């Protein structure tokens with residue numbers, strides 16, 4: 001019942017679950033899961049390892065969404081509209097169902113201030129650490145085109161970080 005206790009503030013959901021358990025017995029768990037889904041109120045994962053798995057899965061779903069979008073463009077360009085529609089339909093499922101459901105369980109979206117801080121951290125890592133390291137590795141390997149692209153993208157990420165920092169300061173000023 002640990003997970004259920006975490007739901008204490010979701011009183012409506014908890015009540016529904018208790019009623020469901022009493023009436024439906026063994027089916028209560030299933031009914032609870034269905035109700036949580038229907039209400040759009042899904043309990044967040046509390047276990048750190050499970051949350052990490054959610055984030056990993058979300059990376060895969062996000063990649064699949066974008067990859068299938070590009071695959072769809074190629075199918076359309078080469079005169080295969082039915083195949084394009086299949087890729088587009090599947091991409092939408094990855095983005096609007098699989099990613100969105102996992103994001104909810106992982107508690108991905110916070111309030112605006114938390115979201116901005118999260119975004120600043122991510123863009124900061126990309127511009128200061130990730131892209132410079134990747135660019136150096138590409139240069140060492142002789143992939144100069146890739147290295148140039150990494151460096152240019154890395155500079156874009158600095159702009160993103162700076163814009164988010166400005167937005168965060170404005171948000172914090174508004175609240176004073």
Ligand SMILES: [Fe+2]
Pocket residue numbers: 061064093094098
């Ligand atoms: Fe998926």
Ligand SMILES: [Fe+2]
Pocket residue numbers: 123156157160
């Ligand atoms: Fe960015």
